[in-house]
Amino acid sequence: MTSTLTMSRGDNRLFDSTVDHTKLGSGGLIGYSARFMAKRDRSDSNAAAVITKAGANQCAVTTVGSTSIDGIVTTTLLPADTTGLPGQYPTLLQWDVEVTDGSGVVTTVDSGTLVVSPDATQ
Numbered sequence: 529m530t531s532t533l534t535m536s537r538g539d540n541r542l543f544d545s546t547v548d549h550t551k552l553g554s555g556g557l558i559g560y561s562a563r564f565m566a567k568r569d570r571s572d573s574n575a576a577a578v579i580t581k582a583g584a585n586q587c588a589v590t591t592v593g594s595t596s597i598d599g600i601v602t603t604t605l606l607p608a609d610t611t612g613l614p615g616q617y618p619t620l621l622q623w624d625v626e627v628t629d630g631s632g633v634v635t636t637v638d639s640g641t642l643v644v645s646p647d648a649t650q
Contacts, residue, residue: 531640533623537615537647538607544590545625545638547599556593557601559630563587564603564621566642578621579609588624601625601637610644619644 535541547557564587566579574580581587581603593599603625613619623637 531638533640533642534645535605535610535642536645537610537613537619539610539647540607541605543603543605545601545603547593547601547627547637549593549596549598552595552599555593556597557589557599558592558628559626562587562589562601562603562625562627564623568620568621570622576577578613579605579623581609589627596601601627612632613644615646617646 533541533543562582564579564581565574565577567577585604587601587603589599590602591598591600609650621642621644622639623642624636626634626636628634
């Protein structure tokens with residue numbers, strides 16, 4: 529799935545990525561970890577990412593799912609994640625959400641662009 533997300537610089541933003549139940553086994557996303565990463569360019573190194581979120585209350589599986597129920601990964605962006613971006617013009621970032629199973633197999637479940645608009649209230 530490819531999505532365009534929008535937010536204002538310095539705001540909170542919560543969004544869900546759906547993992548299609550037809551791609552899940554009977555255990556759903558049990559034992560999976562999740563990671564969100566946003567970069568200025570997809571070819572940037574992971575170390576150069578503008579935003580990285582992983583773990584509880586950052587980017588985590590919130591609905592395990594099964595063969596009949598979609599799984600959900602929830603990402604939470606905080607004001608501190610975007611306050612360092614320019615306040616005079618919008619910033620365009622490339623993002624994705626990956627899940628990793630207990631064996632280390634990584635699967636991208638959602639991706640797209642994130643437009644961070646300047647905030648009028650300073």
